[in-house]
Amino acid sequence: MTVSEAVTILDGEFFNGQDRAALEVHSACGADLMSDVMAFVKEKVLLLTGLVNPQVIRTAELLDIKCIIFVRGKRPSMDMIDMAEEADIILAGTKLPMFLACGRLYEGGLKAGGTRPI
Template sequence: MTVSDAVRTVEGTFHCGETEGKIDVKSACGADLLSDVMAFVKDRVLLLTGLVNPQVIRTAELLDIKAIIFVRGKHPTPDMIEMADDAGIMLASTKLTMFIACGKLYEAGLREGGTRPI
C-alpha cells in the first residue's frame, strides 16, 4: 500500500511530503509511547500517533520512518512540519481515533504487523 492510499483510507489530509505519498509501506504501527516505537518498529512502517511534539519527528528520522499520520484530529505545529519536510517525512492528520484508523488500514489490506517479534 502506498502512503497516499493509506491517507485516503483514513480520510486524512496531508501537511507536508505529499510527494512522498508514492512510498510503499508494508505495515502500520499505532503508538503514543515513543519508547514502544523505538523498541518494536521495523522497516517500511507507517506510524499512527496522537502524540504531537518534535520528538515524534526526531524518532521517525532516527528509525527511518517516512510517514506519520496524527489521529484524533491532531495537527503538527509549523516547526514540526518544517522539521519533517527537511527530513523527507510525510505528515498527515485524520479525525479518526487510532483504533478506527488502524482498523480501516487493516481492512484495506495493510496486514503485516508493524513490530518486531519480542
C-alpha cells in the same frame, strides 16, 4: 500500500509531502509512546500517533520512518512540519481515533505486522 492510499482510507489530509505520497509502506504501527516505537518498530512502517511534539519527528528520523499520520484530529505545528520536511518525512492527519485508523488500514490490506514480536 502507498501513503496516498493510506491517507485516503483514513479520510485524512496531508500536512506536507503529498508529492512523495506514492511511497510504499508494508506495515503500520500505532503508538503514543515513542519508547515503544523505538523498541518494536520494523522497517517500511507508517506510524500512527496522537502525540504531537518534535520528539515524534526525531524518533521517526532515527528509525527511518518516512510517514507519520496523526490521529484524533491532532495537527503538527509549523516547526514540526519544517522539521519533517528537512528529514524527508511525510506528515498527514485523520480525525479518526487510533483504534479505528489501525482497523481501517488493516481492512484496506495493510496486514504485515509493524512491530517485532516481544
